[in-house]
Amino acid sequence: MRYELHYWPSIPGRGEFVRLALEEAGVPYVDVARTRGGQERMLALLEDGALARPPFAPPFLKAGKLVIGQTANILLFLGERHGLAPKSEAGRFFTHQLQLTIADLVAEAHDTHHPIAGSLYYEDQRAEAKRRAADFVATRLPKYFRYFERVLAGNAAGAAHLVGARLTYADLSLFQVVAGLRYAFPKAMARQAKGHPLVLALHDRVAARPRIAAYLASDRQLPFNEQGIFRHYAELDR
């Protein structure tokens, strides 16, 4: 069976968290919307009245007959199946807790450029975006980074991973968040670098894993841009 990942074809977005897990697991998958006619198939599935258990929005993963929506839920599924999560109950739930905290951070990063409505252009909410981004950079970003640094420092198995002694999907996702935030807020992230060496070391360690490094060097990975979640607008990065 080949997994089918369904996500917007022009941005890394939330789909990237799933791609990283699929790539690290080394399992075959199709990035459906990037194939010919694939985006139309994705949109048709979203509106398919015959689908009893539909996803609300991309990304979603088809695994045989299963259709699984919500990024963190897809990672929960892939983590169980492909050894990207601990086997212990405590480890499983803590990994998922971290993933959901990362999801909150991602949503907040998105809302820095879309504080009013996803249906409006950035240009229609620039003034509000400046206010929201200023708070994000001053209070929220440091709070999240302090938290993840603390989790790494507190890991009884060592600071190389967020949970236990092996890589989990939460490590992959934190890598992506660091990369995205560096793209969007290079100045703010330069300030974060000093206080959070463990988070940044985790980023570099994930990037150097053979399968991830091969993926990052391939054209399967989409670059960040100003249509995605992590956007660089210099006026929001003070």
Place this chain on the structure above:
Amino acid sequence: MRYELHYWPSIPGRGEFVRLALEEAGVPYVDVARTRGGQERMLALLEDGALARPPFAPPFLKAGKLVIGQTANILLFLGERHGLAPKSEAGRFFTHQLQLTIADLVAEAHDTHHPIAGSLYYEDQRAEAKRRAADFVATRLPKYFRYFERVLAGNAAGAAHLVGARLTYADLSLFQVVAGLRYAFPKAMARQAKGHPLVLALHDRVAARPRIAAYLASDRQLPFNEQGIFRHYAELDR
């Protein structure tokens, strides 16, 4: 073992989703921050440097030695333990997918009154709140309600539940979202009522379950107010 729920003592908030699951499961728990000195204990736990796997924010649940954060994660845990989720793989992941979609809706409902920063008062972001709430009511709320109505209509086991033939934690959470949105946006919700009979019937069915009805009539349940997630500001409900 008695569960310990840690959450802010003055609002239903995200803690309410956990309370509903604990009440329906009929398991003993302490609402820690509502006991004498409890809020201080909760805040101390959040900052406890000796806690290797800390939560990022309330709510969190202590289950013996386990400390579990993130509302949807707590429900995943309680659902497995207390029969509030299906046993099948497909059912488990779909229930969690719905819960995460509800979590997104809850975050968007919160941001209608706090579109700029949680650290600011509502009064400091009223103009932005009006813009965000207008979009929420016009586009987001109907989109979520259409989705949940479709899921109920598509349930092969009948429209009485979101997943399968038995109550899950997602049903309890959808009940709470309907109640909260009715409090916050009575006019907008009156308009939603016509097109979404299954969602509203689910709300009423959950409210009538013996344990939930007893809980709603008790002083264990906190009323909605203007410090919580679901707030009623008439100017936001057009």
